Structure formats: structure tokens, C-alpha cells
Amino acid sequence: MLARLRSRRDSASLAGLLGPIALIVVAVLVVPSLASGATMFLYELVLIQILMATSTNFLFGRSHMPSLGQAAFFGTGAYTVALVYDVVPIPAALLLAIAVSAVVAFVIAAVSVRTDGLVFANVTLALGQGMYLLAVKTNWVGSENGIPGISAGSLGANGVWYLVGGCVIAALVVCWVIYHSPFGLTLYAIREDPIRLEFLGVNVAIYRMVSFTIAGAGAGLAGGLFAYASGIVTPNTMYWTQSGYPILMILVGGMGFFWGPAIGAIGVTLLLNELSGNPGWNLIILGLVLIGVLLFAPRGLLGLWVDARAWLRRGSARRPLPAHSP
């Protein structure tokens, strides 16, 4: 408990924001001189997944709203950009992607926050999958084939890279500020004890709806950036197993930490890329990683790191702190 509070205070200090952000800024500036083509796309995916996992963690680490439908908002953002890229400039298209996914998330939240826990997980799962099927069956978004040929206009390959990098960094800063704001802390309190907060006069349902909307907007921006990076959007971006990957990233990195999802996103995206040539084995290894993390490292890599540090400080006489169950 103590270590958990301390780790939160640490990450709430400005250094907890500026350190990792500085690392990402350096990475964004350095990569174009080292990588190109497919490698560049891979790193763009890493950045996009960092944003996706971090915004999803509003629902897992900050609120107790285990959504299994985040891919639907990612897809909404991606389709929005795909539909408007040739009529509006890039910033407008991305703002539109954020707005449309936020609205869709708000509508879905209005129904799903009436439920809790497992039922909430299933409602979001089913609604997300419903949107996937709509995308598959709707002709003006290209049905199964999706929408190809999305271009970022005059931006070259490097331009898209800086676009993705800049947007992700800005979004991470915004996420960090909301995460540690009184609003974010109230979400955390609701997560720990919703009934008590209700009695204190907090409108729990509204907080949960806003939290869900923020996560949806973040996913929408990630999806919009994905549309520019990949140049094609297919219904597969919305398939429900795609909602599982950000959750896997959150668990691998550690959902109790702001930067946990980002670390998980880097690890899992690179791992998926390594495994992409081995159909079947990629799923086997992902499954094993997910089960292994849940059983043996429920607080993720950052949790292991914190435990290890505490253990080194205290000596081996005492057991590590009990795991924080998600």
C-alpha cells in the first residue's frame, strides 16, 4: 500500500512527466535518421499503441471500467480520417476523428455505465463487435475491403512520422494532466470505493461516462493517426480481439502506473512484429504472456521493478509487498 502511494506520488511529480516525455521526444527526433520504410511504420505503430494503451488505462488503472470494446473507437477514428482526408486538412481531420469517437463513446457509455464488472465488459464487447459488423456490412465504408489509398497529402514519409510523434506526445501530456488532476484522482477514488463516493455527493455515473469518453477520444486519435500511417483502414481494426491487445499492454507494463501501458505497448508491439511471420505461434506466445503476467506478475513490469527496488532496500528478510490485484 505504502509503496503504491509513493509510486503514485513519484509519478505525479513533474519529473515523472518530463523524464519519459523527453525520452520520447529524443526518440521521435532520432528515428528518421536511423530508420525508413517498413521499420519506420513499425515505430509509428509503437507510438500509436502507446497512445492507445495509455488512453485505455483510464478505464483499467484509473476507473474500474474493464472495457473490451476500445477497438471500436480506434476504428471510428480511423474511418473518420479515411472518409474526410481528401476534403479537409490534416489537423481538422484528426480533430474530427477525436470528436466523432468521443461522441460514439459517450453514447455507448450512456448505456454501459448502468452495468458493472463482468456485465460492463460484455456490453462494451458486444457493442464494439456490433460496430465491427456494421463496418463489414456498410458499402460506403468499403465493406470487408475497407478504405484504401489514404494519403497525408504533401507530407512525406518523414512528415507522417513527425505528425504521429507530435500528436502522440501532445496527447500523452494531456492524458498525464487529466490523470493526475482532481478529476483523475476522483476517478481513482471511485474505482476504490464507488459507494462511498456516491455518499460524498459525487455523481459517479457522470464521472464514469466522462472517463469512458476520454478513453474513446484517445483511441479515436490513435485510430486517426493509424489511418495516415498505414494508408488503409479495414474493419479488422475494429475486431474485438484488437481490443484485447491494449489490455495486454496495460497488464504487461503495469496498470497501476501512468507509464506502465506505454512500456507494455513498446514491448508487445515489437514482440508482435517479431512473431508476425509465424501464424499460430504469435497467438500462442501472446496467450502465454497474458496468462503468465496475470498469474506471476499482476502488477506488470513496473510493479516488478518497484518490488525489486523495495526488496533491495529492505534486504531479503521480508517478503515483497502483496500484489495489487487489478
Add this chain to the structure above:
Amino acid sequence: MLGSIFAGIADGFLLFLIASGLTLIFGVMRILNFSHGGYFMLGAYFAYQVVTSAGFSPLPLGFFIVAVLIGSVGVGAVGIATERLLFRRIYELSDIASLLGTFGLLLLIEGIAEVIWGINPMSVPFPTLVDKSVKVVGVRVATYSIVLIGVGILVGIGLWYLLRRTAFGERARAVAEDRYMCELVGMNTAAVSTAVFAIGTMLAGLGGALATPLVALTPDVATAFIIEAFAVVIVGGLGSISGSLIAALVFGVVDSLAITYVPSLSGVSFFILMFVVLLVRPQGLVKNARAFA
């Protein structure tokens, strides 16, 4: 109209086979099992393997029945193994963590199936005697639909008898009501869990094997079917077998009507229906059922 309602009822009973297993496992273990879709898919592949290894060219009904039984029992055996090795540890996690754990297992099973059978769609022909259609009260219905309905009714009655009229059923219901108390009075709750898990996965395997003539068999059948089954158990009311039967039949009929009259909504109708039901009754159709009512 009548014809598509009939086909819908058959689909509904197929869904019920999966949903009832999910409900059993949820009732006793308090775990919503994503990997259930994986057992369904394995049942289908086991049956496919038996059917193709024999290479009959019209597929005789008797042999198909053997293949279905092998599929079902084989999946039950896999179920027992995974329960002993993995689920034992997953039960202790929080509900969401255990849900994600079973998601991990689903990925694992799907991956293994991809390695063994590849991702090209496989198919099994309709067995003889049930590959035609007959006229029932003036409408043409596929005989295979009648088979599905018959099996579904038998399974429903069998489950009712097992849970309500046998000593084992009494123990299973007791564990579902209060596992801790059962342990205090000396019941071997671990054995009950394993047995219930075996029955649930056998039902999934049975459903998968029976679905082989109807679907293009690929490993991602696992992820496609589980979502519909989840929708059924949530709408039916978690933990209620009668609720899941009602919901499965309603879903089956509505989707079948959608296929006939509004093809653009086929498949989506599930989620619209779920949306509407949960708006009105967030707790599902059958609320707070006593164990398995």
C-alpha cells in the same frame, strides 16, 4: 416466415449448447470463460478430423454421430486437463483478471489450432439421411435443423435432470450457492468444479462438432462464436440456464428473420437486441436466479 422462424430455432438451440456450458461454468466457478469459444472450435476440428480420416463419400449418418461423440468427449478431456493445469489458478484472481486469463487461453487454443490445421477454411458435408429438406406443416425445413432442435431439447432435459434430480446436481448447485460452506462440511469442491468444467466443455465440443456442416471451419470460429454466446448469457441473466435457453432462442429467431428480411442487419441484430434488453433490464431476463434455475 415460418421457415425462417424454424431455422432460427435450430440456430438458437445450437447457441444454447454453447451458452449452457458457459452458464454452468459461471455458476460453479464464478468465471466467465472466453476460452469456451476455443473448445467449441476444437470440437469442430476433432469431428472434422475423424470425418476426413475415414474418407467416406456420402458421409453416413452413423459415422457422423460417432465423429460428433468423439469430438465432444475429446474436448471434455481437453477441458479436464486445462481445468487441472490452469483454471485452478485462475479462479483465485478477481473477476476481470480471470476473464482476461481465459482470453489468454482462447488465444493459446486458437494459435495451436492454426499451427495444426492452418487457416484455410475446412468443410464437412451434411451426413446422409439429414441432408435434405422435408415439408412440416406446409413449410420446407432442412432435416438438419430438426436434428439440431432434437439434440438441443435432449440436452436441455438432460441438464435439468442432472442438476435437479441427481446427487451430483445437488452438490453442483450447493457449490454454486456457497462454495465456502460446502468446503466446511467436507465436500470435495475441487472435484465438483472439474466435473462441471468437463460437462461444460463437452457441451461446447458437441456444439462445435454439430456445427461443422454449417460453417466454414477456420480457427477464428472460436472468436466469432464466443461473442454471440456471451451476448446470450448476459441477456439471459448470468448464471441462469432457463434464461440462456430463452435468450438463445430469441436471438436465433430474430437473427434468422433478419437474414430473410433485412440482410444488412444479420449478425448485427444480436447486438441491437442486447442493447435494447440491457437498457430495459440491466440484470438480464432472469434475475438473481437461484443456482441454475
